[in-house]
Amino acid sequence: MAGLLGVSEAKLLQLGDSWMNAIPISSRVRRELRRRLFRLGLAIGNTLNVKPCPGVAISGWPSLLAEEDRAALVDGIDASLLGGREFAGVSLAFVPPSSGNDPHAALAFAACCLARRGGMPASSVEAA
8 A cells, every 4th residue: 555655654554544634645546546445345255255244344444435435345345256245145334443453343343233133043153
């Protein structure tokens, strides 16, 4: 990302999730960013085809992007080999970052979704 944005990695890390407001993004860079988001979505969608799950939470800077930019990621998921979200019946949520603890926010969201569904099926508990 640092190379694409024309800044040093140290500068990008220093900016954290606020890089989107601090670094101007040209239309060429935005197109490339959307291409990369599409490829990320494709990887997520192909993973869902192999290992379906009921929900996916995307956190960190992608969750802070404008809807048009996030759509590239969703389009990538849907373009996966077996159709991503539709094939797996997965719900997708963009979870805002929580002061650098993105895995914690995603795990909390996953636990919330699991609780809403009524917990794990008995067969899953027995296998664990």
